[in-house]
Amino acid sequence: MSLLDVAIILAFIAYAVISGLRSREVAGKNLEEYFLAGRTLPGWKAGCSMAATQFAADTPLMVTGLIATAGVFSLWRMWIYAIAFLVLGFILAPSWRRASVITDAELTELRYGGKAAAVLRGVKAVYFGTIFNCAVLSFVLLAATRIAEPFMTWDQWGWFPDVIHGAFVSFAEWMGTPITLVGDDPATWPADVWIRSANNILSILSILLVTTFYSTTGGLRSVVDTDVVQLGIMLVGTFLFMWFVVDKVGGLGEVPDQIRARFADGGPGGIKPDEILAITPGMAKDVGLAVLAVFAIQWLAQMNADGTGYLAQRSMACRSERDAQQASVWFVVIQILVRSLMWVPLGLGLLLMFPPDLSLSLEHARADREFTYVRAMAELPVGLKGLLVTAMLAALASTVDTHLNWGSSYWTNDIYKRFICQSWRKKEPSDRSLVWVARGANFLILGISLVVMTQLGSIASAWKTSLLLGAGMGGVLLLRWLWWRLTAWGELSAIIASAVLAPILLATIDADTSEGEAIRLLVMFAVSTATGIVVSLTARKESMEHLVVFYKRARPPGAWGPVALAAGADPAADLRRLWLGAGTVVVAAISLFSILTAAAALLADSPPPSWLPRTVWLIALIVLGVGLIPVWRRLAARLNVSSVVK
Numbered sequence: 001m002s003l004l005d006v007a008i009i010l011a012f013i014a015y016a017v018i019s020g021l022r023s024r025e026v027a028g029k030n031l032e033e034y035f036l037a038g039r040t041l042p043g044w045k046a047g048c049s050m051a052a053t054q055f056a057a058d059t060p061l062m063v064t065g066l067i068a069t070a071g072v073f074s075l076w077r078m079w080i081y082a083i084a085f086l087v088l089g090f091i092l093a094p095s096w097r098r099a100s101v102i103t104d105a106e107l108t109e110l111r112y113g114g115k116a117a118a119v120l121r122g123v124k125a126v127y128f129g130t131i132f133n134c135a136v137l138s139f140v141l142l143a144a145t146r147i148a149e150p151f152m153t154w155d156q157w158g159w160f161p162d163v164i165h166g167a168f169v170s171f172a173e174w175m176g177t178p179i180t181l182v183g184d185d186p187a188t189w190p191a192d193v194w195i196r197s198a199n200n201i202l203s204i205l206s207i208l209l210v211t212t213f214y215s216t217t218g219g220l221r222s223v224v225d226t227d228v229v230q231l232g233i234m235l236v237g238t239f240l241f242m243w244f245v246v247d248k249v250g251g252l253g254e255v256p257d258q259i260r261a262r263f264a265d266g267g268p269g270g271i272k273p274d275e276i277l278a279i280t281p282g283m284a285k286d287v288g289l290a291v292l293a294v295f296a297i298q299w300l301a302q303m304n305a306d307g308t309g310y311l312a313q314r315s316m317a318c319r320s321e322r323d324a325q326q327a328s329v330w331f332v333v334i335q336i337l338v339r340s341l342m343w344v345p346l347g348l349g350l351l352l353m354f355p356p357d358l359s360l361s362l363e364h365a366r367a368d369r370e371f372t373y374v375r376a377m378a379e380l381p382v383g384l385k386g387l388l389v390t391a392m393l394a395a396l397a398s399t400v401d402t403h404l405n406w407g408s409s410y411w412t413n414d415i416y417k418r419f420i421c422q423s424w425r426k427k428e429p430s431d432r433s434l435v436w437v438a439r440g441a442n443f444l445i446l447g448i449s450l451v452v453m454t455q456l457g458s459i460a461s462a463w464k465t466s467l468l469l470g471a472g473m474g475g476v477l478l479l480r481w482l483w484w485r486l487t488a489w490g491e492l493s494a495i496i497a498s499a500v501l502a503p504i505l506l507a508t509i510d511a512d513t514s515e516g517e518a519i520r521l522l523v524m525f526a527v528s529t530a531t532g533i534v535v536s537l538t539a540r541k542e543s544m545e546h547l548v549v550f551y552k553r554a555r556p557p558g559a560w561g562p563v564a565l566a567a568g569a570d571p572a573a574d575l576r577r578l579w580l581g582a583g584t585v586v587v588a589a590i591s592l593f594s595i596l597t598a599a600a601a602l603l604a605d606s607p608p609p610s611w612l613p614r615t616v617w618l619i620a621l622i623v624l625g626v627g628l629i630p631v632w633r634r635l636a637a638r639l640n641v642s643s644v645v646k
Helices: 003-027 031-039 043-054 058-070 072-079 082-099 104-111 114-148 162-175 193-248 252-262 273-277 289-297 310-316 321-353 362-377 384-425 431-453 459-471 474-482 488-508 514-538 544-554 561-566 571-604 614-627 629-642
Strands: none
Touching: 003 031, 003 193, 003 384, 031 193, 031 310, 031 384, 031 431, 043 193, 043 310, 043 321, 043 384, 058 072, 058 114, 058 321, 058 362, 058 384, 072 273, 072 289, 072 321, 072 571, 082 310, 082 321, 082 474, 082 544, 082 571, 104 114, 104 384, 104 544, 114 193, 114 362, 114 384, 114 431, 114 459, 114 488, 162 193, 193 321, 193 362, 193 384, 193 431, 252 273, 252 321, 252 571, 273 321, 289 514, 310 321, 310 384, 321 362, 321 571, 321 629, 362 384, 384 431, 459 488, 459 514, 474 488, 474 514, 488 514, 544 561, 561 571, 571 614, 571 629, 614 629
8 A cells, every 4th residue: 555545544543543542531430421422423424334334344345245146136135124223212212311221231120020030131241232233243253364465464554563564474374274265175374374364363452452452441332433534434435436446347327337238148046137137036146035025124133123232322322312312313224225226336346346256155155256345345446445555444343342331331330340240249339440351351361352253264154144133023023012922931032942943944944045044033033033022921020010010110112011111101002102102113124115216226237127117107206205205204203292292
């Protein structure tokens, strides 16, 4: 890279470090300041932080691989999550904020009572805060090696003495697992495999050093402040990158025609041209009833169905319930609409810019196409290359800082404070000591994630495994807000069912096809959710006194009749809020998806449904999408009024 490229990267690093130092004093006061920024975030800022986190460095690589091997329609697997984000904003965010907890695991003992609730809190702190969190971090770090390797060549820069760089080479060789993109057969590994691995280790450690510094010192304030800047860099960098790639292959109007001509006999994995460009199921590749069923429920069959995790953290950190709602809307528009409409032409352009090896298996073809994103970055001109490398490093940092901060909140608030101090040592820890434990927990989470990273292959494969682990949780997580009868034992049983089923499904159901993967997710979701409901109905009910305390504090929407009556409230009002929120979600989702489908279809020249002329189809989508915007905005305004607790 040139001096200008390096200067751009260093400027970003300087801003991140300063942000951490600026917020360190206020973040060190207590856990609410450290993990929730004192509950002072405006909605737009919280929403941008959510979007920056999900703009992760691994995602554009994964999208590139999916478009090339499964077509544009496969991106609905990610777009459908917009429903969950809208559910969070229009139905659950006010209750999350009113609950006044630090973590979603802490919510467990507010929602349920007795020993089962305490066990569930501990299980969730370990399951979500460590197992799931470290799995996500590990394949984000894996993506970082793909990005850093062509640009951060430490052995050639001479910044370290040979003895130091040699020590990293020896360490990489001692591990025995290359931290670089190579085949499975050691006989085919290049001679410099351990040098490249050492370079990647140095790159990851350098990136993590900066990210861990500002996220550890400044807490959520510095995380969000850097996220906003990172998001701006990522959006600008991605747009310019898209423009460069598309221009390189002949312009936006030429891309679909070239794909139809070049892959007339089949593309990667045998995919046909119209299957690559399709945005509706009629022309998409390997889309049967099982796949469509997964697309329909995947927003629910995942661990963030009710916002659990860093999304709820951002909602709870907002300064008001209205800001919490606005955060989700900002998030959805940036995440689903703005980001996707850059990645569709970019993914198609990369398929043309680097012709695929059609002899590769589907799995290897996907991994190969993921890497073309980085290959194209290497061809960027001076300045733009530095901007995009900075954007990708910012994408990595924005994901890592969130997962470190969020993960350490479980270790501090739900393991150290709740179980080690309060239950075991029978003492209340000081606010300052808790903040130092939180800072130390960042390094523990990071170490686990680095170990897991060395065992991962394709980013898409790791992503699918994480989806399977979370698929059994979404139903019961949503039900705990909407149905008073769900119990702690019900949630626990769903977690146990997921943990038991995951290895069985991975071993018995072949997921090389879309149908196989869909069946695995459907089985996981159905069995785990049914287990949670059956156990809740057969186990002892939660104490009415405990439920009343939770109800008065969080005021959840939905079927809370007996509890509402015991609390002296109107049960019908809770159902009205639920139906109004659900209606807002439906209208907003139709509006968003109509605009997204029309815009993506224009960019990719996607074939229309067989029963509609193309022009009529596009005009109908645009009119419907734009026309519904004032409708859902009015519904959201009514929702803000109706959600006020009297």
